[in-house]
Amino acid sequence: xxxxxxxxxxxxxxxxxxxxxxxxxxxxxxxxxxxxxxxxxxxxxxxxxxxxxxxxxxxxxxxxxxxxxxxxxxxxxxxxxxxxxxxxxxxxxxxxxxxxxxxxxxxxxxxxxxxxxxxxxxxxxxxxxxxxxxxxxxxxxxxxxx
Amino acid sequence: xxxxxxxxxxxxxxxxxxxxxxxxxxxxxxxxxxxxxxxxxxxxxxxxxxxxxxxxxxxxxxxxxxxxxxxxxxxxxxxxxxxxxxxxxxxxxxxxxxxxxxxxxxxxxxxxxxxxxxxxxxxxxxxxxxxxxxxxxxxxxxxxxx
Numbered sequence: 480x481x482x483x484x485x486x487x488x489x490x491x492x493x494x495x496x497x498x499x500x501x502x503x504x505x506x507x508x509x510x511x512x513x514x515x516x517x518x519x520x521x522x523x524x525x526x527x528x529x530x531x532x533x534x535x536x537x538x539x540x541x542x543x544x545x546x547x548x549x550x551x552x553x554x555x556x557x558x559x560x561x562x563x564x565x566x567x568x569x570x571x572x573x574x575x576x577x578x579x580x581x582x583x584x585x586x587x588x589x590x591x592x593x594x595x596x597x598x599x600x601x602x603x604x605x606x607x608x609x610x611x612x613x614x615x616x617x618x619x620x621x622x623x624x625x
Numbered sequence: 626x627x628x629x630x631x632x633x634x635x636x637x638x639x640x641x642x643x644x645x646x647x648x649x650x651x652x653x654x655x656x657x658x659x660x661x662x663x664x665x666x667x668x669x670x671x672x673x674x675x676x677x678x679x680x681x682x683x684x685x686x687x688x689x690x691x692x693x694x695x696x697x698x699x700x701x702x703x704x705x706x707x708x709x710x711x712x713x714x715x716x717x718x719x720x721x722x723x724x725x726x727x728x729x730x731x732x733x734x735x736x737x738x739x740x741x742x743x744x745x746x747x748x749x750x751x752x753x754x755x756x757x758x759x760x761x762x763x764x765x766x767x768x769x770x771x
Contacts, residue, residue, distance in 0.1 A: 521687070528674060528683045528711065537674045541667070544770045564710025565674065567731075569770040585713075588734065624690045624715040 484508050485577055485599060488553045491518040491531065492607055498523055501615075501622055502607045505535035505554045507571075509546060515539025521622055530622070531555070532562035536569070547571050555604045557584045559623060567592055577604030581612060582623065630654050631723055631745060634699045637664040637677065638753055644669055647761075647768055648753045651681035651700045653717075655692060661685025667768055676768070677701065678708035682715070693717050701750045703730045705769060713738055723750030727758060728769065 484506055491504025495518035507515035517534030520526040529537070532554050547569035552558075557579035558566065566574055566589065573595040579586065586596050612619045630652055637650025641664035653661035663680030666672040675683070678700050693715035698704075703725035704712065712720055712735065719741040725732065732742050758765045 525687055526683060527685070527687055527715075528679045533674045537672060539673070541671055541673055541767065544766065547770060560710035560713035561707060562710070564706035564708070564713075567706035567710075569673075585710075620690065621687065624693060 482575070482599070484513065484551070484553045485555070485575060485601060485604075487513055487516060488531075488555050488577060489601075489603055489607070491516050491535075492555045492604075495519050495523070495531070496607070496611065501618065502611050503531040503554065503556045505531040505552065507535050507539045508551045508553065509549055514542075514546075514550075519622070522618070528561070530559060530562050532558055533565060536565055544570060551575060553577075555601075556608060557582055557586060557598070558589075559584045563589045566594060573597070575599065577601045578608070580605050581608040628721070628745070630659065630697070630699045631701070631721060631747060631750075633659060633662060634677075634701045634723060635747075635749055635753070637662055637681075638701045638750075641665050641669070641677070642753070642757065647764065648757050649677040649700065649702045651677040651698065653681050653685045654697045654699065655695055660688075660692075660696075665768070668764070674707070676705060676708050678704055679711060682711055690716060697721060699723075701747075702754060703728055703732060703744070704735075705730045709735045712740060719743070721745065723747045724754065726751050727754040 488504040492502040496502035500522040501519040504518040517538045520529035551573045555577035633652045634650040638648040642648035646668040647665040650664040666675035697719045699721045701723035
């Protein structure tokens with residue numbers, strides 16, 4: 480796996496799991512530079528909105544619309560409706576998805592709105608989630624509103 | 626205007642504006658009780674994800690999926706793609722919208738996913754936003770990614 484940005488997102492996911500949380504990570508990339516990174520905070524901060532992508536966007540801070548429209552959002556997992564919606568709100572034109580085997584967000588809808596969604600299906604991303612879901616199915620279901 | 630829940634959302638919006646923020650408020654209602662409330666926190670907390678509905682959901686805390694599926698989400702303004710997505714993620718079946726004259730989120734898509742979206746077009750909600758947008762157009766554009 481050669482994509483350094485997806486690698487950084489995986490590092491975020493691992494950091495989250497190491498803290499007892501859900502192993503999903505995300506980075507925001509602008510002109511080849513990481514300008515935000517984050518991971519799911521449901522366990523760590525009792526948050527229902529800090530999914531990895533949301534936490535990443537929040538950590539990137541307040542940015543002009545112009546910047547978002549030049550960004551690529553990386554996530555280890557296919558973005559859920561909320562995180563997909565955040566990308567649409569800010570006009571982020573491209574999302575690189577580590578995997579969509581263990582969960583699939585509204586990719587077709589996101590694409591229909593003009594966003595490029597690239598699915599890597601990286602074995603490390605899949606393994607991280609498969610292990611986590613097997614270990615904590617109830618927590619996982621809570622995170623996706625099941 | 627006779628809906629006490631929309632009235633509570635308007636109170637949140639006013640609280641936000643009084644603190645120098647963006648006047649959008651939201652409440653989450655379960656079985657006729659308000660279980661969460663909040664308002665936009667872009668200015669107050671430098672947040673790009675705490676739109677009113679998101680702040681309301683976060684303040685409601687971690688809830689079982691079953692509860693969300695019995696809730697009504699009130700917002701003074703038509704929910705943007707991010708907030709609409711949050712409602713979809715958690716399977717909230719009904720959204721009551723104060724107004725969609727000054728901004729319109731993806732209502733058709735939300736409805737296509739089985740959610741009831743009720744538009745009130747309350748004059749107070751419209752007035753709050755019209756006044757704010759006239760006063761702070763740049764801030765407003767930032768909040769909707771323009």
